[in-house]
Amino acid sequence: MATYIFGHTTPDSDSIVGAISLSYLKNKLGEDTVPTRQGEVNPETKWILEKFGYEAPVLKTEYAGENVYLIDFMESSQSPKDISEATILGIVDHHKLGDLKTNAPLEMWVRPVGCSNTIVKEMFDHYSIEIPKDLAGMMMCAILSDTVIFKSPTCTKEDTKACKELAEIAGVEDYKALGMEMFIVKSDVLSATPRELVLRDFKDFNMGGNTIGVGQLEVVDLNVFDNMKEDLFAAMKELKAEGDRHSVLLLLTDIMQEGSQLLVISDTTDKIENAFDISLENDQTWLKGVMSRKKQIIPFLEKQF
Ligand code: MG
Numbered sequence: 001m002a003t004y005i006f007g008h009t010t011p012d013s014d015s016i017v018g019a020i021s022l023s024y025l026k027n028k029l030g031e032d033t034v035p036t037r038q039g040e041v042n043p044e045t046k047w048i049l050e051k052f053g054y055e056a057p058v059l060k061t062e063y064a065g066e067n068v069y070l071i072d073f074m075e076s077s078q079s080p081k082d083i084s085e086a087t088i089l090g091i092v093d094h095h096k097l098g099d100l101k102t103n104a105p106l107e108m109w110v111r112p113v114g115c116s117n118t119i120v121k122e123m124f125d126h127y128s129i130e131i132p133k134d135l136a137g138m139m140m141c142a143i144l145s146d147t148v149i150f151k152s153p154t155c156t157k158e159d160t161k162a163c164k165e166l167a168e169i170a171g172v173e174d175y176k177a178l179g180m181e182m183f184i185v186k187s188d189v190l191s192a193t194p195r196e197l198v199l200r201d202f203k204d205f206n207m208g209g210n211t212i213g214v215g216q217l218e219v220v221d222l223n224v225f226d227n228m229k230e231d232l233f234a235a236m237k238e239l240k241a242e243g244d245r246h247s248v249l250l251l252l253t254d255i256m257q258e259g260s261q262l263l264v265i266s267d268t269t270d271k272i273e274n275a276f277d278i279s280l281e282n283d284q285t286w287l288k289g290v291m292s293r294k295k296q297i298i299p300f301l302e303k304q305f
């Protein structure tokens with residue numbers, strides 16, 4: 001019986017590439033694993049897969065009775081609905097400790113680095129397994145994506161080291177230029193509906209019994225959203241009502257200016273204002289220097305709820 005390896009719901013490049021890279025490693029180590037995904041592949045990830053000649057993992061959303069490895073998440077809110085009926089053999093992740101429970105001992109590779117693929121790279125090194133050229137290229141892109149080309153405060157020395165070593169294996173000289181090319185692809189927001197945009201990189205968090213959804217769009221120039229704000233707010237309102245969410249937040253991150261425009265739809269905006277010591281104007285504000293949802297947004301919200 002094959003073991004499935006997958007990342008979080010609304011998968012990003014780290015989740016998709018991580019499922020592929022961890023599955024490759026596990027298979028080399030003699031296990032029988034298959035990479036899968038819980039949702040649609042986003043345009044950035046599509047670009048990475050095409051560039052390095054890989055297929056997207058198969059879409060699979062039910063895992064009852066299966067053995068699984070999780071990569072890039074460990075929260076029930078980002079898991080398949082039947083995760084409690086699956087056997088979690090292991091977790092490779094770089095997020096805060098989640099609320100998942102297991103019935104048996106498991107393998108855990110969890111470290112406070114900027115990307116799950118940095119940890120997978122270290123696993124390859126640990127087991128002295130060679131990384132194929134094109135897989136190295138994809139893992140490098142995942143690191144550049146998660147760390148916003150090393151600009152995110154989540155980026156560590158381990159990430160830059162892994163990225164450089166992967167670039168060498170992949171034969172990519174100017175990996176920062178490649179990262180920039182990738183973020184320009186990511187900045188094409190005009191071909192998607194407002195709802196698709198809010199959901200493109202969206203995570204639900206359970207905070208004191210409230211569901212808080214936080215989306216993030218990272219672009220090279222915030223002006224792309226100029227005529228779109230009202231439509232984005234409408235989509236956020238819809239998602240708030242549908243998901244019985246307490247709040248829906250959207251971070252429009254400008255990777256050149258290194259900050260985020262925060263859009264808020266909430267039952268209690270004062271809690272959001274208190275969390276960041278800000279006052280919202282027309283339900284939004286500029287957060288200078290804020291690039292990381294994980295490090296600069298979620299912990300402050302959790303304190304309030
Ligand atoms: Mg992720």
Ligand code: MG
Binds near residue numbers: 014015114115116146
């Ligand atoms: Mg990640």
Ligand code: MG
Binds near residue numbers: 012
């Ligand atoms: Mg991200």
